[in-house]
Amino acid sequence: MSTSTPLGQKVVLITGASSGIGEATARLLAASGHQVMVGARRTDRLAELAREVRAADGALDHHALDVTSRDSVESFVGAALDRYGRIDVLVNNAGVMPLSPMADLRVEEWDRMIDVNVRGTLYGIAAVLPRMREQNSGHIVNVASVAGHRVDPTAAVYCATKYAVRALSEGLRQESRDIRVTVISPGFTESELLDRGGALEAQGAARAAARQLAIPASAVAEAIDFALSRPAAVDVNEIVVRPTLQG
Numbered sequence: 001m002s003t004s005t006p007l008g009q010k011v012v013l014i015t016g017a018s019s020g021i022g023e024a025t026a027r028l029l030a031a032s033g034h035q036v037m038v039g040a041r042r043t044d045r046l047a048e049l050a051r052e053v054r055a056a057d058g059a060l061d062h063h064a065l066d067v068t069s070r071d072s073v074e075s076f077v078g079a080a081l082d083r084y085g086r087i088d089v090l091v092n093n094a095g096v097m098p099l100s101p102m103a104d105l106r107v108e109e110w111d112r113m114i115d116v117n118v119r120g121t122l123y124g125i126a127a128v129l130p131r132m133r134e135q136n137s138g139h140i141v142n143v144a145s146v147a148g149h150r151v152d153p154t155a156a157v158y159c160a161t162k163y164a165v166r167a168l169s170e171g172l173r174q175e176s177r178d179i180r181v182t183v184i185s186p187g188f189t190e191s192e193l194l195d196r197g198g199a200l201e202a203q204g205a206a207r208a209a210a211r212q213l214a215i216p217a218s219a220v221a222e223a224i225d226f227a228l229s230r231p232a233a234v235d236v237n238e239i240v241v242r243p244t245l246q247g
C-alpha cells in the first residue's frame with residue numbers, strides 16, 4: 001500500500017480528542033509533523049482544534065465520532081482511509097469515569113463505562129486491524145489507567161474497564177507480529193474526565209485529589225509520542241505515567 005504522506009510522517013487517528021489527553025496528544029503529534037485525524041462527539045471543539053493546529057502549519061483533520069457506535073467508528077476510520085490511503089497509528093483514548101460506590105447501583109453509568117471504555121476500544125481495533133494486517137504494519141495505542149493496575153473504592157467498574165483494556169491489549173500483542181501494541185496508563189491528569197456524571201461525594205473527592213496532584217495532559221502525550229517514535233522493531237508495551245506525588 002503506497003502512502004500519500006511524506007517519509008517519516010505517520011497517519012495517526014485519535015479518539016476522544018476534544019479535550020484532555022486526546023487533545024494534547026493531537027497537538028503534540030501534529031507539531032511533530034504527523035498527519036492527525038481526530039474524532040469525538042463535540043465537533044465544535046474539534047473544529048477549533050483543527051483551526052489552531054493548521055494555523056501553526058500542522059496537518060490535522062477531524063470527523064464526528066461516537067465510539068459506542070460501531071458504524072460511527074467504521075465511518076471515522078473509513079474517512080481517514082479515503083483521505084490518506086493508510087493508517088499507521090490508532091490511539092484509543094476516548095473514555096469516561098463516573099465514580100460511585102457499587103451500592104448506589106448507577107447501572108446506566110456502569111453500562112456507559114463498558115460501552116465507551118471497552119466496546120469503544122474494541123470497535124477501534126476492529127476498524128483498523130484488517131488494514132494494518134494488509135499493510136504488515138501498524139501501531140495501536142490503548143489508553144488505560146493506573147486504575148487498570150489497582151482497584152479503589154468508588155472506581156470498581158471503571159477499574160474493571162481499564163483492566164479489560166490491558167487484558168485485550170496483551171492478547172492482541174501476543175497474536176501480532178508486525179503490529180505494535182502499547183498500553184498507556186496515566187495517573188491523575190488535568191482534563192475534563194471528572195466533569196461528567198458520578199456520585200457527588202466520589203467525584204468531589206477525586207476532584208480534590210486531582211487539584212493537588214494532577215500532571216498536565218501533555219505529560220501523557222509525550223509518553224505516547226515516545227512509544228510511537230521507537231523503531232518499528234521495538235514495541236513499547238506498557239507505560240505508567242503518574243504524578244510523583246501520587247501514592
Ligand SMILES: NC(=O)c1ccc[n+]([C@@H]2O[C@H](COP(=O)([O-])OP(=O)(O)OC[C@H]3O[C@@H](n4cnc5c(N)ncnc54)[C@H](OP(=O)(O)O)[C@@H]3O)[C@@H](O)[C@H]2O)c1
Pocket residue numbers: 015016017018019020021022039040041042043065066067068093094095096097116143144145146147185186187188189190191192193194217
Ligand atoms: N485524566 C486522568 O486523570 C486520567 C487518568 C487515567 C486514565 N485516563 C484516561 O484518559 C483518557 C482520556 O480522558 P481525559 O482524562 O483526557 O478526559 P476528558 O478530557 O474527559 O476526555 C475524554 C474524551 O473522550 C471523549 N469521549 C467520551 N465519550 C465518547 C464517545 N462516546 N465517543 C467518542 N468520544 C468520546 C470525549 O469527547 P466528547 O465528549 O466530545 O465525545 C473527550 O474528548 C480516558 O480513556 C481516561 O479514562 C485519564
